Amino acid sequence: MPVRLVDVARRAGVSPSTVSYVLSGNRPISAETRRRVEESIAELGFRPHAGARSIRRQSTNVVAMVLPMFADGQSSVQMQFVFAVLHAARAQGYNLLLLTAEDGVAEINNVVNSAMVDGVIVMEIQVNDPRVPVLRALDRPAVLIGTPDDAESLVHVDFDFAAAGAMCVQHLHDLGHRHIGMLAQPADTFARQAGFALRARDGVLQELTDRGLNPTWIPAQPNPAGVAEAIEELFGQDPELSALIVYNELALPFVLDRLRQLGRRVPGDMSVVAICPDDQAQHLLPAVSDVALPAAELGRLAFERLVGLISGTDQPVSTLLEPHLNRRGSAGPPLRR
Amino acid sequence: MPVRLVDVARRAGVSPSTVSYVLSGNRPISAETRRRVEESIAELGFRPHAGARSIRRQSTNVVAMVLPMFADGQSSVQMQFVFAVLHAARAQGYNLLLLTAEDGVAEINNVVNSAMVDGVIVMEIQVNDPRVPVLRALDRPAVLIGTPDDAESLVHVDFDFAAAGAMCVQHLHDLGHRHIGMLAQPADTFARQAGFALRARDGVLQELTDRGLNPTWIPAQPNPAGVAEAIEELFGQDPELSALIVYNELALPFVLDRLRQLGRRVPGDMSVVAICPDDQAQHLLPAVSDVALPAAELGRLAFERLVGLISGTDQPVSTLLEPHLNRRGSAGPPLRR
DNA sequence: TTGAAAGCGTTACCAT
DNA sequence: ATGGTAACGCTTTCAA
Numbered sequence: 001m002p003v004r005l006v007d008v009a010r011r012a013g014v015s016p017s018t019v020s021y022v023l024s025g026n027r028p029i030s031a032e033t034r035r036r037v038e039e040s041i042a043e044l045g046f047r048p049h050a051g052a053r054s055i056r057r058q059s060t061n062v063v064a065m066v067l068p069m070f071a072d073g074q075s076s077v078q079m080q081f082v083f084a085v086l087h088a089a090r091a092q093g094y095n096l097l098l099l100t101a102e103d104g105v106a107e108i109n110n111v112v113n114s115a116m117v118d119g120v121i122v123m124e125i126q127v128n129d130p131r132v133p134v135l136r137a138l139d140r141p142a143v144l145i146g147t148p149d150d151a152e153s154l155v156h157v158d159f160d161f162a163a164a165g166a167m168c169v170q171h172l173h174d175l176g177h178r179h180i181g182m183l184a185q186p187a188d189t190f191a192r193q194a195g196f197a198l199r200a201r202d203g204v205l206q207e208l209t210d211r212g213l214n215p216t217w218i219p220a221q222p223n224p225a226g227v228a229e230a231i232e233e234l235f236g237q238d239p240e241l242s243a244l245i246v247y248n249e250l251a252l253p254f255v256l257d258r259l260r261q262l263g264r265r266v267p268g269d270m271s272v273v274a275i276c277p278d279d280q281a282q283h284l285l286p287a288v289s290d291v292a293l294p295a296a297e298l299g300r301l302a303f304e305r306l307v308g309l310i311s312g313t314d315q316p317v318s319t320l321l322e323p324h325l326n327r328r329g330s331a332g333p334p335l336r337r
Numbered sequence: 338m339p340v341r342l343v344d345v346a347r348r349a350g351v352s353p354s355t356v357s358y359v360l361s362g363n364r365p366i367s368a369e370t371r372r373r374v375e376e377s378i379a380e381l382g383f384r385p386h387a388g389a390r391s392i393r394r395q396s397t398n399v400v401a402m403v404l405p406m407f408a409d410g411q412s413s414v415q416m417q418f419v420f421a422v423l424h425a426a427r428a429q430g431y432n433l434l435l436l437t438a439e440d441g442v443a444e445i446n447n448v449v450n451s452a453m454v455d456g457v458i459v460m461e462i463q464v465n466d467p468r469v470p471v472l473r474a475l476d477r478p479a480v481l482i483g484t485p486d487d488a489e490s491l492v493h494v495d496f497d498f499a500a501a502g503a504m505c506v507q508h509l510h511d512l513g514h515r516h517i518g519m520l521a522q523p524a525d526t527f528a529r530q531a532g533f534a535l536r537a538r539d540g541v542l543q544e545l546t547d548r549g550l551n552p553t554w555i556p557a558q559p560n561p562a563g564v565a566e567a568i569e570e571l572f573g574q575d576p577e578l579s580a581l582i583v584y585n586e587l588a589l590p591f592v593l594d595r596l597r598q599l600g601r602r603v604p605g606d607m608s609v610v611a612i613c614p615d616d617q618a619q620h621l622l623p624a625v626s627d628v629a630l631p632a633a634e635l636g637r638l639a640f641e642r643l644v645g646l647i648s649g650t651d652q653p654v655s656t657l658l659e660p661h662l663n664r665r666g667s668a669g670p671p672l673r674r
Numbered sequence: 675t676t677g678a679a680a681g682c683g684t685t686a687c688c689a690t
Numbered sequence: 691a692t693g694g695t696a697a698c699g700c701t702t703t704c705a706a
Contacts (some may be wrong), residue, residue: 073416
C-alpha cells in the first residue's frame with residue numbers, strides 16, 4: 001500500500017537507482033528523465049522511507065533536545081529556547097525530538113545509540129551536570145545551552161549572565177543608587193545548581209562588592225505571596241533600598257504590583273532593572289529597563305553549532321553572548337532625602 | 338564502530354535471529370541462552386538501530402505533535418498540552434516529534450508518509466481547520482485536542498468550554514450578580530477562529546442571554562495596557578458591572594492588578610471568576626475562583642487515545658471533559674447599593 | 675529450542 | 691547518462 005521507490009521507478013520507466021539519484025542530486029540526470037521521475041513521484045505521492053534511508057545514509061535529519069528537569073511550560077525562557085531550536089531545525093529540514101530530563105542520561109544514550117538522532121542539544125546545564133560526561137562520550141555531536149564546568153569539553157553557547165548582572169549594578173550605581181538589592185530566581189533553581197541562576201547572582205553580588213555596596217539578594221517564588229515575602233525580606237536586609245535588580249521573569253509583574261501596593265512609585269521611590277526576555281519587560285507598566293536575555297538567539301545559535309558539528313565542520317567551543325541594556329522608564333536617579 | 342545485532346550474536350555464540358527473539362520475546366528462549374545474550378547486549382552496549390527496525394516492523398514508536406500556529410512559549414496552556422503528551426509518551430516508551438503549524442499540512446504528510454511517526458496529535462483546532470481533511474486522509478491515526486467541525490470525523494478530546502463558560506455565569510448569577518462581563522482571549526485568537534476561544538465566549542454569552550442578562554464581552558491583549566483598555570471598555574458597555582469572567586490566563590494577574598489600581602476591591606466591588614489552569618488561579622492574591630482547565634489531563638488523554646488507535650483498538654470518537662468549579666475568595670455577592 | 679536465509683526500502687558502487 | 695545489484699541492520703519465515 002505505501003508507495004516505494006521501485007514503484008516510482010517502474011512508473012517512470014527507469015531503474016530504482018535513477019530515482020534515487022534524482023532525489024539526492026548525486027548524479028547528473030537528463031532533463032527528460034528527471035521530468036518523468038519527478039512527475040511519477042508527484043503522482044504517486046512518494047516519500048522516501050525515513051528508516052530505510054537512515055540505514056544507508058548515516059543520518060536521520062533529526063536532532064534531540066533535552067528539556068530541563070522541571071519543565072512545566074511555566075518558564076517562558078525555557079520555552080523560547082525550545083521554539084528557537086525548533087524553528088531553526090524546521091527551517092533546515094531537520095526534525096526535533098523532545099526528551100525530558102527526568103528520563104536522565106539513559107534516554108540520551110538510547111536515542112543516539114539507536115541512531116534515531118544525529119545530535120543532541122541540552123539546556124539548563126547545572127554545575128557539575130551529570131549529563132556532560134555522557135554527552136562527551138557520545139559518538140554523535142552535542143551542543144549545550146549553558147556553560148559546563150569544564151568549559152573546553154563540549155561546544156556550548158551561553159549568555160554572559162555574570163556580565164548581565166554586573167551591567168545592572170553598574171547602571172543603577174551610575175544613576176546614583178547606593179542601596180541595591182537583587183530579587184533572584186526561585187530557591188529550587190538555586191538548589192539544583194542551575195548555572196544561569198548562580199552566575200547572574202554572583203555577577204550582581206561581585207559587582208556590588210567591587211563597588212563597595214552591600215550584596216543584598218533573595219530568591220523568590222514567582223507568585224504574589226512569594227514576591228511580597230521576598231521584597232519584605234530585602235527591605236529587612238537594607239531598609240534604605242532604592243533599586244531592585246529582578247532576574248525572575250515570572251515574578252516581574254508581581255514585583256511591580258507589590259511595589260504599587262506598598263505605595264512605592266517606580267522609578268521615583270524604587271528603580272527596577274530586569275534581566276529577562278525583552279518582550280516581557282517592555283509591555284509592563286511602567287515599561288521596565290532590562291538587560292535583554294536573548295533566548296531565541298541562543299536557541300538558534302545552538303542549532304547552528306550542532307548542524308555544523310554534524311556536517312563535520314569545526315565549531316567554536318565557547319560562544320558567550322554579550323549583555324545589552326535597554327533603558328526604559330523603570331530606572332532613574334534616587335530621590336533626594 | 339556502532340554495535341550491531343550480529344556482533345551481539347557472535348559474542349554470545351548464537352545466531353542473529355536468536356538475539357532478535359530475545360529482544361522481541363516472540364519466541365521461547367532457554368534460560369541459559371537468554372542469559373548469555375543479555376549479558377552480551379549489556380557488555381557491548383547494544384541498541385537496535387531504530388531505522389532498520391522500523392523498516393521491518395511497521396512502526397517507529399514515535400508520534401508527532403503539531404504545535405499551534407502562533408506558539409511562542411508564552412501561552413502556558415499550550416505548553417501544558419505539550420508536556421502532558423510528552424510525559425505520557427515517554428512513560429510508554431514513545432518519543433515525541435515536534436512540528437510547527439507554520440509548516441502547514443505538507444509537513445504532517447511528510448512525517449507520516451515517510452514512516453517517521455506512528456501517529457499524530459494536533460492541538461488548537463480551528464473552525465474549518467484545513468488540517469482536518471488531511472488528517473482524515475492519512476493512513477496513520479490522528480487525535481485532535483479540540484473539536485473539529487465534523488465532530489464524527491476524527492477521534493478528539495476536548496474540554497467543554499461552552500459548559501465552562503455557562504458555569505461561570507451560573508455561579509455569578511447565583512451569587513446575585515446581574516451585570517456580568519467577560520474578558521476573553523486576545524483578538525487574534527478569535528481572528529484565527531480558535532475553537533476554544535469561540536466556544537467559551539459563546540457559552541458565556543448564551544447563558545447570559547438565557548438568563549436575561551446583557552451579553553457583555555471583550556477580547557484582551559495579555560499585558561497591562563491591553564487589560565486596562567479592555568476593562569475600561571467593559572465598563573463603557575455596562576457601567577454597573579459587578580462581576581468579571583476572565584478566560585485569558587496570561588491577562589489574569591493584570592486584571593487583578595488593574596482592579597486594584599482602579600480602587601475596586603475583589604470580591605467586594607468586583608467578583609472575578611476565571612477559566613484557566615488551576616495552578617495559575619490559586620496562587621494569585623486574592624486566590625481566584627476558577628473553572629479549572631484540565632490541560633494536562635487532556636494531553637494525557639489525547640496520547641492515550643492515539644496509542645489505542647495505533648494498537649488497533651477502537652477509541653471513542655469524542656471525549657468532552659466536564660467543567661468543575663473551584664470556589665475561592667475572588668467571587669462573592671454584589672455589594673448592596 | 676535454535677539456525678539459515680529471505681526480505682524490508684534505499685543508496686552507492688560497479689558496470690555499460 | 692543510466693542500470694544492475696550488493697549492501698545497510700533487523701525481523702521473521704522456513705527448516706531442523
